[in-house]
Amino acid sequence: MNIKELFLLSTKAIFANKLRSFLTTLGITIGVFAIIVLVSIGSGLQAYITNEISSLGPNIIDVIPGNSLFTAFGPGTQNKLTIPLARNLANRLVSTAQVAPLAEVLTSVKYKNIEDKNVYAIGTTYLYPKAVTYGKTVMGNFFTQGQEQSGIKVAVIGYTIYTKYFKNQNPIGQKVFVGNEKYTIVGVAEKSGVSLGVDHDNVVYIPLEAVHAQFGVDRLTEIVVDANSRELLPFVKKQINTVLSKDLTQDEFSIQTGETLLDTVSKITNMLSLALGGIAAISLLVGGIGVANIMLVSVTERTKEIGLRKALGAKRSDILKQFLLEAVMLSLTGGIVGIILGMLASVIIAMILVSSVTLWSVLLAFCFSVAVGIVFGMAPAVRASKLSPIDALRYE
Amino acid sequence: MKKSDEIIRMSNISKAYGTGDLETLVLRDIDLVVKKGEFLGITGRSGSGKSTLMHIVGLLDTPTTGKYILNGTDVSKLKEDEQAYQRNREIGFVFQQFNLLPKLSALENVILPAIYAEVDTKQRTEKANQLLSTLGLTEHSEKKPNQMSGGQQQRVAIARALMNDPELILADEPTGNLDTKSGDDVMKILKQLNKEGKTVILITHEHDIAMQAKKLIQLEDGKLVHKENNAIIT
Numbered sequence: 290m291n292i293k294e295l296f297l298l299s300t301k302a303i304f305a306n307k308l309r310s311f312l313t314t315l316g317i318t319i320g321v322f323a324i325i326v327l328v329s330i331g332s333g334l335q336a337y338i339t340n341e342i343s344s345l346g347p348n349i350i351d352v353i354p355g356n357s358l359f360t361a362f363g364p365g366t367q368n369k370l371t372i373p374l375a376r377n378l379a380n381r382l383v384s385t386a387q388v389a390p391l392a393e394v395l396t397s398v399k400y401k402n403i404e405d406k407n408v409y410a411i412g413t414t415y416l417y418p419k420a421v422t423y424g425k426t427v428m429g430n431f432f433t434q435g436q437e438q439s440g441i442k443v444a445v446i447g448y449t450i451y452t453k454y455f456k457n458q459n460p461i462g463q464k465v466f467v468g469n470e471k472y473t474i475v476g477v478a479e480k481s482g483v484s485l486g487v488d489h490d491n492v493v494y495i496p497l498e499a500v501h502a503q504f505g506v507d508r509l510t511e512i513v514v515d516a517n518s519r520e521l522l523p524f525v526k527k528q529i530n531t532v533l534s535k536d537l538t539q540d541e542f543s544i545q546t547g548e549t550l551l552d553t554v555s556k557i558t559n560m561l562s563l564a565l566g567g568i569a570a571i572s573l574l575v576g577g578i579g580v581a582n583i584m585l586v587s588v589t590e591r592t593k594e595i596g597l598r599k600a601l602g603a604k605r606s607d608i609l610k611q612f613l614l615e616a617v618m619l620s621l622t623g624g625i626v627g628i629i630l631g632m633l634a635s636v637i638i639a640m641i642l643v644s645s646v647t648l649w650s651v652l653l654a655f656c657f658s659v660a661v662g663i664v665f666g667m668a669p670a671v672r673a674s675k676l677s678p679i680d681a682l683r684y685e
Numbered sequence: 686m687k688k689s690d691e692i693i694r695m696s697n698i699s700k701a702y703g704t705g706d707l708e709t710l711v712l713r714d715i716d717l718v719v720k721k722g723e724f725l726g727i728t729g730r731s732g733s734g735k736s737t738l739m740h741i742v743g744l745l746d747t748p749t750t751g752k753y754i755l756n757g758t759d760v761s762k763l764k765e766d767e768q769a770y771q772r773n774r775e776i777g778f779v780f781q782q783f784n785l786l787p788k789l790s791a792l793e794n795v796i797l798p799a800i801y802a803e804v805d806t807k808q809r810t811e812k813a814n815q816l817l818s819t820l821g822l823t824e825h826s827e828k829k830p831n832q833m834s835g836g837q838q839q840r841v842a843i844a845r846a847l848m849n850d851p852e853l854i855l856a857d858e859p860t861g862n863l864d865t866k867s868g869d870d871v872m873k874i875l876k877q878l879n880k881e882g883k884t885v886i887l888i889t890h891e892h893d894i895a896m897q898a899k900k901l902i903q904l905e906d907g908k909l910v911h912k913e914n915n916a917i918i919t
């Protein structure tokens with residue numbers, strides 16, 4: 290029996306039970322759909338974060354409290370990164386790098402009758418625009434060393450704050466309430482965008498000492514260090530380690546360069562992709578069991594047909610191929626529909642969140658659905674091929 | 686060539702089911718020679734072993750002991766797939782229950798054996814149409830079995846049996862599910878086929894049907910007890 294013959298036969302059998310075939314196929318479709326979408330989200334996330342990290346700049350070193358990204362913000366870890374430590378570090382690195390300590394606090398910003406209670410006030414120093422890539426101003430200037438030292442309350446507002454509170458007015462020189470103290474606006478920071486639903490422009494930058502004095506915050510979220518050149522990077526890293534080790538143990542701070550950060554992040558996102566893929570694979574497995582089940586029913590229902598075909602000259606392999614192909618066609622149809630729907634969904638998700646369809650997940654899903662058909666179709670097909678023609682013909 | 690005029694030569698064929706104390710002999714020491722062009726009737730009560738004999742003759746089952754030569758080939762110890770090959774080419778089956786596939790049209794049902802013989806599509810469709818026309822079924826060729834009468838269905842089954850041009854037609858109670866008129870039609874067709882040179886083996890328990898065979902053998906308790914040449918030849 291040639292392949293065209295078999296193909297026609299299987300198609301006929303599938304269409305003979307449309308609803309049943311549709312439901313069986315649906316199981317596979319859902320499994321494959323889930324794989325494509327979840328893997329797409331996983332890899333979209335990874336690409337996004339990677340991109341985000343490399344946009345920080347190639348010479349950036351991040352000093353964060355705790356011993357790694359995993360435990361930095363975990364419970365029971367005490368933040369030992371203080372303002373004086375950062376000041377000291379800045380002095381020591383003055384000739385090799387720009388150092389910008391950051392202390393964040395959630396507070397409110399009020400101007401006239403507009404108030405937003407969910408704004409991050411970021412305490413930093415005048416070095417911030419030098420150390421951080423997206424720390425430039427689009428209006429006015431970042432506060433200066435002089436302004437910082439004189440203790441005047443000055444603020445640089447994020448772009449969202451600007452558009453929300455001032456529309457087309459010039460905000461420079463206006464006074465806003467940050468918490469319950471008045472600050473004079475000296476600049477507007479450039480747009481840095483929204484990521485994962487967090488608006489990085491809904492912030493105000495104020496002097497570090499002001500955050501300390503007003504909010505009592507003396508621990509830093511991070512210290513951003515920008516080495517003056519790529520060549521200095523390893524040296525600066527060593528310097529930071531030497532300086533901080535005098536006051537802190539190795540567990541109390543960690544130094545992340547772009548690369549180590551990327552490493553950690555890709556570990557996390559890979560784990561995430563794998564976990565998501567695993568969950569999706571379970572639903573595909575369930576779909577496969579559905580195929581096996583329906584094929585077993587089909588073999589039982591068609592016992593007489595099998596017997597007759599054998600009596601008329603069908604070999605074992607003819608019957609095996611017939612039922613196996615039927616199972617593979619069911620699961621492959623489901624797989625292809627799942628791939629198409631999954632890709633569509635990924636494109637739609639990409640518009641709102643992050644997601645990118647990867648070739649390997651499509652190929653994997655395709656191969657998986659063929660494999661599911663073969664694996665779960667094999668037992669019923671073997672059972673069919675082993676039926677004795679006499680018994681099968683007698684079967685009612 | 687002596688062998689060439691024999692289609693079946695069975696010697697010492699026996700069939701047992703079960704083993705040890707539970708062993709039951711269904712066929713005992715059957716010796717049977719059927720010449721080409723014969724019209725042989727096999728009769729016997731139910732339980733006499735005629736179904737088992739028919740299965741062995743039709744290569745649907747293998748004998749426990751003995752030798753069976755079908756059209757010059759020793760088929761006593763064939764493997765399942767080899768049996769399938771021989772069945773496909775040497776034997777045309779006509780069953781009591783017609784055994785047409787309900788979802789296929791008459792034409793598709795007739796074509797089935799040719800699919801397994803790997804005959805090309807055009808050739809086999811032509812052949813099937815020709816057979817259907819000979820049996821007066823042209824207008825029914827696109828009908829499904831349940832749209833046809835019993836007699837028509839059995840004629841489709843005969844067309845199917847002839848599809849691969851086998852020398853042997855094995856008819857197992859072919860009139861058992863038919864009214865007298867349709868039964869007569871079927872018998873006429875079988876006789877006509879025999880006239881055209883096919884060897885026909887007819888298994889039946891109905892005396893008047895059996896009497897239409899040229900030669901008759903009777904089975905009792907798994908043994909061939911009686912052979913006779915029929916007087917009536919139509």
